[in-house]
Amino acid sequence: MKERVRLMNYQQYLLPVLLLPLACFLLLGLFGKKHLKNASGVIGTASMFAVTIISVLVAGRYFFADGKVDGVYQHLIAYKYNWLAFSPTLSIDMGAIVDPISMMMIVVVSFISLMVHIFSLGYMKGEERFTTYYAYLSLFTFSMLGLVLSSNIFQMYIFWELVGVSSFLLIGFYYNKPSAVVASKKAFMVTRFADFGFLIGILVLSFYGGTLDFNALIQRLTAPQSGEFVSITTASFLGISMLTWGLCLVFVGGAGKSAMFPLHIWLPDAMEGPTPVSALIHAATMVVAGVYLVARLFPVFAIDVPALQIVTWVGAISALVAAIIACTQTDIKRVLAYSTMSQIGYMMFALGISRYGGENGLGYTASLFHLFTHAFFKSLLFLGAGVIIHFVHSNDLKDMGGLRKLMPVTHIAFLVACLAIAGVPPFAGFFSKEEILTASFHSNKIIYAIALFTAVLTAFYMFRLYFSIFWRKEATVHGTHNADGTASMKIPLIVLMICSVGAGLVPITKMVTSDGVPLETHMDVLFSLVPIVLVLFAIFFAARMYKKENGSAGKMAVAFGSFYKAATKKFYVDEIYLFITRKVIFNLIGRPAAWIDRNIIDAFVNGVAATTARISGLIKGLQSGKVQTYALYFFSGIAGLAVLFIYLWK
């Protein structure tokens, strides 16, 4: 009885969490432009505020009051509607799952979204499509919350695509800007391409698992005696078991959304969207959906080591490559974009090296811990960058410098965020990164080395950014007050700054673990000392090079020579894609298709016009050939099928 009361309460809370943003989107989208022009921002923010409060309350109740039974966090289903009975054995339910990761995520998503809503009040003020902007933000928040609460893999896929749609709309928000249009299309296409992997993965898993429900799927595919488990592990394609195929395909979807190498090419371009949007979607929430997806299916991943290996190496390579590229970029938002990619790579490989349960699950916990802290400091960095761009009217580092006195609030906030991402104690990033390093040290030394090196690089490029923006030279503009922006822009910065300091103290390790049992972690001072010293050294090095304008940065570039050049060009990944699409696909597939098109279809149309003119007489013109060609094709079709199926393929 008590159980039922509790579940009903969750439904009561979680439905508004989803429905408020949706209602807000419909309200602003349908009526906003005409009637609510000025109030739209306030309406959006107010509804988001309510959503945040409810989310925090629900999560608080779950974590501290009734989520735990006998010391283990439960997977509850808040509500579940049988949405569609696909066939007698396979039905699709729409529900909400209540477990540690979903609760953590709704807090993160709603909180960051609220901050962005508030920030945009000032940042987007005077924008012609202000209302549309808030409508899109609501749509995104709705989809993202729906994604994290999904209790069913198909439901998640719907929201997954919806998140992609809203991201597409928001990246292309400045639709008069050609680069924004191109970027939005690129982002949509690349992630959609990755989603096809996800789709096939869903089909494979559901075909063998016989269900689309997460809990049931996990239960069936992790029990070694179950018929589903036996059939999926014994069936194989190209010598790889179907379980591995299914998981890897699902991971392809996750990698696309989370901008993992080599599907990351859309993320830097996505920075064409408004900066607060980058903070929300491309830093804190949507891009971690891939991590969330792997975490959601983690029990299944954990029994399939090859799939986890792939997750590990894709994550590690992304972390490293992105960090190297970030060192060379001069566009402030692009640096942040690559750093996002690098940090998500961190989360990915932490998941990859983890195993299920107890101490072995440290990587899992660490990954989600890092997701949690990263959301705060990365959105802070983006919002800070937003203030700077708003003031300087440029994204380029060379237009900045010496801004520390002009914008004291932003300066402090940015500094805190940089310290947090670099992993300097006692800021938030230190704790989560420490966990990841510990976990990787215990499972794979090579990964540990990559992680450590990436951490050092991270500190270096973040402080390169910091010193280039705020120090380096004296500001050229003087006496401008209000460089920090309006109060609505300052408040989120200050709140997020406090979070970036404090988030590391939230006992995520006790709350979010692979098997629901709280994990006892202990800090090893000696172990932590190595990364801290290296990171401090990197910061010092960055300060030497970038605090004052001198030639040392250029000398460095020269010293690294072609490597530096390759990194500036993002290792030519974009060029490789262009080469493959333009040269290979166009020549091998497009050209012949074009040839057929030109010589058969087009030539036919033109031919008809020409012949009709010449022979003057439509019937004659038609008889002169081409319907016969059609008949010929028709007949060869029949003949081909006949030969194939009567003689060859019996």
Added chain:
Amino acid sequence: MWTDFLILMKQEMAVIAMIFILLFMKLGRDRSNESFMNTMNVLLLLNLILGFVFNHEGILFNEMFRTSRLIAFEKNILNLAMLIISLQSYSWLKTNKHVPEFYILMLSSLLGMFFMISSGNLLMFYLGLEMSTIPLAAAANFDLTKRRSSEGAMKLIFSSAFSSACLLFGISMLYGTTGTLVFSELPHLINNNPLQLFAFILIIAGFAFKISVVPFHLWTADVYEGAPVAVTSFLSVVSKGAVLFAFVSVLYTVFSPLAKVWYNMLFILSLLTIITGNLFAIRQENFKRFLAFSSIAQVGFILVGISRSSDISTTSVIYFVLIYVFSNLAAFGVVSLVTAVTGKENISDYKGFYKTNPGLSWVLTIALFSLAGVPPTAGFFGKFFLLIAGAGKGNYVLISIAAVNIVISLYYYLRVVKAIFMDANPTPLPSIRTPLMPKLAFIVCVAGAVTIGVVSPVYDYIYSLIVLR
């Protein structure tokens, strides 16, 4: 007993009644186009409502004609599409001198389709098929002053004569080897002998021609481009839908002994169709041609769903056709309106369309998104269900290629959306006033394209009809 046949054939009777009403109206005093169109729209609406009540199961004329609640529902989908097309062609028909003839042709074709879907005998099936095709060839020629229109009509009649001949050849061979043409008797007599296989291939080719499956599709683009938009949308939605319904039932009942053969055959044909349709759609400049090729690709996806015989496949196909009615007709409706008012048909003409026609732009965008399968539009669910229906052991290659092609199709649909919203154009199309009738049609289409996917009872209803059968 005669009441039995009135009730069982009520949908056919209703169509015949409409044809007679039109004839009498035409014979009487001169009437304005408006009065014809209004009468027809009201009658079509009544016809649609009638289709949902008093549906019984039954067999008539020695199994020549059979009906069930599922068949009645399928006919109703076609009725709905017919109504939407009628509403949408308002602007085009307003100035046309031959309104009654247009309706008579369309309704005759519809009647043929009804008989085809209801047939329980291959002869009846053939009769229905012919009855639906010949009026369409005349209708394709309806732009009497345009050469393209006549050209399209000629091509349609020639190619369909060819395909009918093949179909008939196949049917006669089947008769020769089995001695019967009744659906319920054929499955027991069909085995893998080569003559029957060849007959089967000929019959498949006849179907494939109608639903434009590659390589039997070549007529499609020319006819679609030449015919008036109303006829094009009829061809691409109603005609295709009807043949698909008949195809599914013939394939799953009559040819069930050959399941292994047609599975492989559909595998090849669907891949050919999807890939060819997509590759050609990418390059098209003419909007109608573009929709023609994109609809070829759509049929390829339907074949993926059909390839595995099951209740789920049948449901998914009918469900997809329903969604396709809404999304494709919305797209054709906008094109029809724009063509009727401005005479422009190219995709590049639509650059900056949003600036002048925001409402129509949204209709078109939702339609294209639904065709591309972007959630939350219904097309997303339709495609997903088709893929699930087609997925099974060992055909990951097919499913993967189909899924990749969904992405490719997204590319060219987005290209149009981009032209509408983002491309600058100094001389965009003028602002177009939408008359009431097309507006109603757009509202129905958009509502359908947005809600059918999310509202699960629709799928459940179709599924229940099939399980009942």
